[in-house]
Amino acid sequence: MNLTEKLNWRYASKMMNATPIDNQKLENILEAIRLAPTSFGLQPFTVFIVKNQETKEAIFNAAAPGQPQIPTCSHLLIFAAYRKITAQILDDYFELINKTRELPQEKLEAFHDHINGLVTKSDETNFVWASHQAYIALGFGLVAAANEAVDSVPIEGFNHAILDKLLKLEEQNLGSVCLLALGNRDEEKDYNAKLPKVRKPKEKLFVELP
Numbered sequence: 001m002n003l004t005e006k007l008n009w010r011y012a013s014k015m016m017n018a019t020p021i022d023n024q025k026l027e028n029i030l031e032a033i034r035l036a037p038t039s040f041g042l043q044p045f046t047v048f049i050v051k052n053q054e055t056k057e058a059i060f061n062a063a064a065p066g067q068p069q070i071p072t073c074s075h076l077l078i079f080a081a082y083r084k085i086t087a088q089i090l091d092d093y094f095e096l097i098n099k100t101r102e103l104p105q106e107k108l109e110a111f112h113d114h115i116n117g118l119v120t121k122s123d124e125t126n127f128v129w130a131s132h133q134a135y136i137a138l139g140f141g142l143v144a145a146a147n148e149a150v151d152s153v154p155i156e157g158f159n160h161a162i163l164d165k166l167l168k169l170e171e172q173n174l175g176s177v178c179l180l181a182l183g184n185r186d187e188e189k190d191y192n193a194k195l196p197k198v199r200k201p202k203e204k205l206f207v208e209l210p
């Protein structure tokens with residue numbers, strides 16, 4: 001299958017069959033998430049991986065009872081964005097750039113000045129911005145899952161405050177943004193599995209400007 005065929009194969013699975021996915025496939029999906037681009041390259045989020053069945057069930061029962069994919073998936077990924085962009089976060093990032101690229105000091109300082117403005121913005125603004133970056137990584141994860149023939153579903157329909165409390169995210173300067181359940185579809189019980197895709201026609205979505 002080429003990429004377009006794989007993207008037609010993927011769909012938002014509503015029920016999985018509780019079988020595990022191959023470890024190498026999971027690693028490839030995680031690597032795509034790690035390689036996703038982010039604004040300034042800051043990657044202002046953490047992705048938690050939940051394999052433990054009790055933890056998946058605790059999340060389902062407390063924060064997302066309308067999402068039967070959670071207890072039936074193989075792995076649940078939780079994308080959590082930084083609540084605050086602190087000077088320490090930026091310093092750590094510069095250290096990483098310096099270690100990786102060995103940029104001349106003046107270039108590093110210019111970049112530092114450029115992104116330092118983030119620290120002076122409000123935490124609310126930065127959290128929304130950080131959440132946008134997490135969504136891009138979610139998209140990379142979705143495409144990578146399709147590429148690996150792993151079923152998936154992005155999930156926003158959960159109680160963020162309850163999940164944050166359950167996982168003590170605020171204490172870690174994090175707030176939950178979205179989830180990605182990975183697993184294998186339940187062909188019989190998943191009513192979404194056989195439905196045709198609903199998408200706008202090309203002419204409605206893309207507009208060429210003169």
Ligand SMILES: Cc1cc2nc3c(=O)[nH]c(=O)nc-3n(C[C@H](O)[C@H](O)[C@H](O)COP(=O)(O)O)c2cc1C
Binds near residue numbers: 014
């Ligand atoms: C950001 C995001 C959040 C979503 N949240 C949920 C969700 O909470 N529960 C769910 O069953 N599907 C969720 N979906 C799946 C969409 O409903 C689905 O992708 C859309 O209807 C298109 O169908 P398809 O993915 O099967 O092609 C979400 C999708 C996205 C991109």
